[in-house]
Amino acid sequence: MFRFTSSTGKARSNPVYVQGFDNKDMDWDAETNAGITAPGETIVSSLEFMRGHGTFPDGDEVAATVAGTLQRVNKLISVKPIRSRYTPEIGDLVVARIVEVQPRRWKVDANGRQDAVLMLSSVNLPGGIQRRKLESDELQMRTFFEEGDLLVAEVQAFFADGAMSLHTRSLRYGKLRNGQMITVPPILIKRLKSHFCALTCGVDVILGINGYIWVSKHVKENQQVGEEGFDAESVYSNKNDYIDATTRMAIVRVSNIIKIMARYYYPISDIVLNQAYDWIVENDYELKDLLNEDIGEALIAAMSTTYQ
Amino acid sequence: MGSRVEILNPGGYRSDGRKQYELRSMDITLGSTSSSSSTVVHDLQNAMAHPHPTAPDGRAHIAHGLTEATAQVFGPREAQMRRDAIHDRANINVQVVMLPFSGGASSRRRGRGDKRLLELAAAIKSTFEPVIQTGLYPRSQIDIIVEIHQQDGGVLQAAINAATLALVDAGVALYDQVVAVSAGLHSTAVLLDLTHYEENDCPHLTVGVMPRSGKVTLLNMESRLHVSRFEHVFSVACEAAKIIKGEMGNTIGQRTESLVSAMAQGEPTYGRTAAADDMMDEI
Amino acid sequence: MATILSKAEKSYIVTSLTSSPPLRQDGRAPHDYRIISVITGDEVAPLANGSAKIRVGGTEVVSAVRLEVEDLTSTDAHKGRIRCNVTCSPAAYPHLNGNQQDDIQSDLTSILQATFTSNDGSTSTTPTFLHQMSETLTILPGRKAWLLNLDAVVLSDGGNVYDVLFMACRAALWNTRVPKTRAVEYRDPTQKGVAGEKTINNDVEMTDLWKSSVQTKKATKAADFELEDYWDHGEPLAGRARCPIAITLNLLPTVHILDATRTEEQAVPLKLVIIYSFSQDGDACFAGMRMLGPGDLPLEYLKGLLGEGEKYAKNLILSLDSQLKTQWS
Numbered sequence: 076m077f078r079f080t081s082s083t084g085k086a087r088s089n090p091v092y093v094q095g096f097d098n099k100d101m102d103w104d105a106e107t108n109a110g111i112t113a114p115g116e117t118i119v120s121s122l123e124f125m126r127g128h129g130t131f132p133d134g135d136e137v138a139a140t141v142a143g144t145l146q147r148v149n150k151l152i153s154v155k156p157i158r159s160r161y162t163p164e165i166g167d168l169v170v171a172r173i174v175e176v177q178p179r180r181w182k183v184d185a186n187g188r189q190d191a192v193l194m195l196s197s198v199n200l201p202g203g204i205q206r207r208k209l210e211s212d213e214l215q216m217r218t219f220f221e222e223g224d225l226l227v228a229e230v231q232a233f234f235a236d237g238a239m240s241l242h243t244r245s246l247r248y249g250k251l252r253n254g255q256m257i258t259v260p261p262i263l264i265k266r267l268k269s270h271f272c273a274l275t276c277g278v279d280v281i282l283g284i285n286g287y288i289w290v291s292k293h294v295k296e297n298q299q300v301g302e303e304g305f306d307a308e309s310v311y312s313n314k315n316d317y318i319d320a321t322t323r324m325a326i327v328r329v330s331n332i333i334k335i336m337a338r339y340y341y342p343i344s345d346i347v348l349n350q351a352y353d354w355i356v357e358n359d360y361e362l363k364d365l366l367n368e369d370i371g372e373a374l375i376a377a378m379s380t381t382y383q
Numbered sequence: 384m385g386s387r388v389e390i391l392n393p394g395g396y397r398s399d400g401r402k403q404y405e406l407r408s409m410d411i412t413l414g415s416t417s418s419s420s421s422t423v424v425h426d427l428q429n430a431m432a433h434p435h436p437t438a439p440d441g442r443a444h445i446a447h448g449l450t451e452a453t454a455q456v457f458g459p460r461e462a463q464m465r466r467d468a469i470h471d472r473a474n475i476n477v478q479v480v481m482l483p484f485s486g487g488a489s490s491r492r493r494g495r496g497d498k499r500l501l502e503l504a505a506a507i508k509s510t511f512e513p514v515i516q517t518g519l520y521p522r523s524q525i526d527i528i529v530e531i532h533q534q535d536g537g538v539l540q541a542a543i544n545a546a547t548l549a550l551v552d553a554g555v556a557l558y559d560q561v562v563a564v565s566a567g568l569h570s571t572a573v574l575l576d577l578t579h580y581e582e583n584d585c586p587h588l589t590v591g592v593m594p595r596s597g598k599v600t601l602l603n604m605e606s607r608l609h610v611s612r613f614e615h616v617f618s619v620a621c622e623a624a625k626i627i628k629g630e631m632g633n634t635i636g637q638r639t640e641s642l643v644s645a646m647a648q649g650e651p652t653y654g655r656t657a658a659a660d661d662m663m664d665e666i
Numbered sequence: 667m668a669t670i671l672s673k674a675e676k677s678y679i680v681t682s683l684t685s686s687p688p689l690r691q692d693g694r695a696p697h698d699y700r701i702i703s704v705i706t707g708d709e710v711a712p713l714a715n716g717s718a719k720i721r722v723g724g725t726e727v728v729s730a731v732r733l734e735v736e737d738l739t740s741t742d743a744h745k746g747r748i749r750c751n752v753t754c755s756p757a758a759y760p761h762l763n764g765n766q767q768d769d770i771q772s773d774l775t776s777i778l779q780a781t782f783t784s785n786d787g788s789t790s791t792t793p794t795f796l797h798q799m800s801e802t803l804t805i806l807p808g809r810k811a812w813l814l815n816l817d818a819v820v821l822s823d824g825g826n827v828y829d830v831l832f833m834a835c836r837a838a839l840w841n842t843r844v845p846k847t848r849a850v851e852y853r854d855p856t857q858k859g860v861a862g863e864k865t866i867n868n869d870v871e872m873t874d875l876w877k878s879s880v881q882t883k884k885a886t887k888a889a890d891f892e893l894e895d896y897w898d899h900g901e902p903l904a905g906r907a908r909c910p911i912a913i914t915l916n917l918l919p920t921v922h923i924l925d926a927t928r929t930e931e932q933a934v935p936l937k938l939v940i941i942y943s944f945s946q947d948g949d950a951c952f953a954g955m956r957m958l959g960p961g962d963l964p965l966e967y968l969k970g971l972l973g974e975g976e977k978y979a980k981n982l983i984l985s986l987d988s989q990l991k992t993q994w995s
Contacts, residue, residue, distance in 0.1 A: 115559035159554030252674035362693030
């Protein structure tokens with residue numbers, strides 16, 4: 076019932092004792108690892124390169140503005156930060172949460188630098204895909220999405236200030252139910268062909284590129300909403316389906332696996348999740364064992380070796 | 384005054400055994416610290432893994448001797464008060480709290496509106512405003528929250544250094560890092576990285592330097608110092624900042640390296656492209 | 667922008683808890699706590715007389731005890747007293763503004779203060795924790811005593827902040843060491859007498875009797891004291907085993923959970939915070955109770971919960987104490 080950790084103190088790196096200052100001229104530039112940057116460090120000392128994200132020009136040199144890895148594509152240099160908020164691109168699939176309802180649009184939290192916007196004109200309205208927007212819709216926006224609702228959407232465009240505009244105009248997008256959400260650093264989500272993953276254990280996972288992951292009960296292909304009867308009842312409903320105990324436990328396992336991946340900064344994809352799940356089942360661990368550090372470490376170690 | 388400890392004794396040693404130009408031992412931690420395992424790089428378990436505005440984007444802890452400060456960065460994120468949102472850049476918001484048992488001059492509790500804390504926050508904000516690339520984050524807000532866990536002199540120094548590290552950890556774009564150090568004068572001897580006891584006795588200043596350009600972005604002095612002495616103290620402080628920069632740079636580099644290798648476990652080519660390696664040879 | 671959940675998420679959590687077997691989001695059993703990390707003493711606040719940092723999942727609270735000498739006025743009790751204060755780091759509630767954070771601070775301070783400073787119900791056979799502790803805090807009866815400042819800081823809140831707050835306070839009080847003092851009296855050297863005797867009778871009319879061991883009923887006129895020990899040695903607080911702890915139960919009509927995460931707290935907002943104190947013999951005593959959140963409880967259900975809560979509290983104290991004993995005797 077009560078478990079205590081074995082760590083007895085702060086996990087401190089070894090204190091560094093600085094011997095002092097001996098009045099010699101010290102050089103500002105430290106040795107840099109190939110490819111690793113830190114803010115303020117020089118990357119290149121020539122202007123022949125084009126400068127992308129994460130860099131800025133300083134006289135004759137190009138310097139990094141974030142800690143991360145150097146990326147070069149022909150003449151374009153950029154730095155990809157190793158830790159950062161989500162930086163959206165058009166076409167990205169994101170999982171987001173409604174935070175505010177405004178006239179004719181919703182403000183949505185998508186783990187970005189600003190809240191994203193979901194316009195009323197960018198959602199499917201009940202009664203058929205081609206239905207025109209009525210005035211009454213504007214007054215009843217909460218019947219579609221209200222504060223707190225989770226949805227899956229795609230980045231459609233950007234506003235002038237960089238805020239994203241989302242849309243849910245595909246049948247696969249819309250309100251989420253039958254599961255729970257996990258947050259991970261966005262950089263761990265690899266860009267895949269499809270972010271709707273059906274795992275072998277009978278659980279669906281939506282890997283939002285913004286780091287929000289939705290783990291839910293599997294929905295069979297043929298049960299997904301068809302073109303003709305766009306049923307508002309089911310699409311905007313808040314009611315969960317019946318979910319049996321096995322599926323619930325599978326959802327818990329997958330959630331815990333994702334948390335472990337995030338903890339050890341291990342990139343996440345459906346292949347990885349399937350492998351991890353199989354490993355857990357093979358080793359016959361209980362649901363809550365995954366919360367132990369040792370088991371987590373063992374899992375990551377097993378994953379790394381299988382990859383090689 | 385037999386019971387008074389000398390600031391600098393004839394042998395050149397200070398009250399804590401350091402020499403004149405010696406800095407106190409530094410201990411830097413980037414990111415969360417709650418796990419003892421060295422392979423855990425991002426402690427999501429203890430920061431909740433559900434939609435939570437309460438997990439910081441960046442976090443760092445620094446100790447200079449007995450002075451300890453933790454900085455946490457939230458953002459860039461949507462400005463919480465619409466009136467705070469600036470249309471073309473980010474709004475920087477700094478708060479400083481001192482834990483009640485942090486020691487220091489008095490044991491009194493400093494509330495939210497305490498003048499000293501507001502001064503510190505204002506100094507930190509003005510230090511970082513030109514350093515953060517705020518133009519990249521219009522209408523956003525970046526919150527820097529500094530907690531002083533223990534005080535033994537050099538509080539502003541620790542706060543600035545912790546804030547720099549936390550901003551780097553959060554991935555906020557910076558033109559450069561800011562490294563701060565305190566320096567003081569005892570008769571004609573310049574002392575670096577003063578303890579509380581030394582600060583009470585000697586005129587001292589805190590300087591914040593941007594390593595790349597050598598430019599100064601913070602200069603804070605609350606005591607009286609003779610004009611002719613100032614330049615010497617100031618230049619020694621700037622030199623000392625390089626040493627602190629070295630330590631901070633090492634920690635940042637190590638952490639970035641460990642995160643990159645962690646990611647490479649699952650994606651062997653991550654971070655290491657042939658193109659990047661070629662380019663490093665060209666330079 | 668507070669953390670809000672969708673109706674579907676809340677319903678999922680509630681249905682999982684009410685299904686059989688009950689299932690929580692992270693796979694814990696309904697009465698399991700997250701992993702608890704306890705750090706005490708010099709690693710937390712070396713300048714304090716006692717300190718502890720407790721971390722349970724995403725909730726972290728630091729608590730420290732500072733003793734200062736206080737002159738007792740005649741209207742006060744003759745013993746030492748406790749003063750509590752809770753502050754929250756702005757990093758704990760980054761989505762709340764200053765006033766809302768102040769509200770939370772006041773709320774936590776008041777529950778701590780109410781628990782630790784009420785002196786009601788104390789009898790000679792069942793002294794309360796405070797009564798016993800006050801004895802240790804006396805320096806010169808009626809004149810000087812230690813004022814115990816109990817400061818707690820909420821560094822982050824990932825759910826279940828009440829339990830963690832009380833655990834941190836208990837741990838801090840556990841490793842508090844009260845410096846031993848000796849009453850000292852300074853006398854005019856022209857008078858007969860020796861300074862430094864504890865039970866000296868310095869009534870001027872009875873100077874000739876100073877050698878006798880007769881003790882009068884008058885309070886000693888010792889005017890000052892000196893420390894016998896170094897600051898960091900000393901004796902533990904008497905009655906520290908009786909220090910109260912809190913157990914928060916988040917309630918559904920048929921099931922209750924312990925140590926809720928923030929998301930669980932939102933899905934199951936009705937909760938009962940019960941504060942227990944245990945005597946040496948293991949008898950439980952209520953030191954406070956709060957029902958928070960929307961909803962109501964049938965009386966029978968409430969009575970059942972009080973019994974359950976006692977079991978959890980006992981377990982928690984046993985586990986926590988054994989952790990503390992390994993770090994501090």
